[in-house]
Amino acid sequence: MEKKRVAFICVHNSCRSQIAEALGKHFASDVFESYSAGSETKPQINQDAVRLMKELYGIDMEQSQYSKTFDSIPEPDIAISMGCDVGCPYIGRAFDDNWGLNDPTGCPDEAFREIISQIEGHIIRLKIRIEGGAYG
Secondary structure, eight states: OOOEEEEEEOSSSSSHHHHHHHHHHHHHTTTEEEEEEBSSOOSSOOHHHHHHHHHHHOOOHHHHOOOOBGGGSOOOSEEEEOOOTTOOOOOSSOOSEEOOOOOOTTSOHHHHHHHHHHHHHHHHHHHHHHHTTTTO
16 A cells, blocks of 8 residues: 655644654654645744654654745645644645644643644554545
């Protein structure tokens, strides 16, 4: 079975979508390819997210990831919105799912850890759904 391409989308592509891309690669690279993008970019990935992902998983997101727009990634088979609390980006197609995650930017580490944990759970469930034949 050919791997699905999954795009994790939020406005700035600097925090939640970057975490999802990293955890998708970490937990599900055998089932799907992970990409992240936004409708806007930031000069760097959220430094609290970078620090906590290194601490929790040993993943250095800045080694292989950077803030990018939706038109600079491969056409995804599955597009997932991280949550539209700061506005939903337009990507030219409907989202397959909205994870409804709050943006932890500017919040204490505990808020980041909670969002990271929620994203991990979503990634594991998505992997199981794809392995089970969801999304064609």
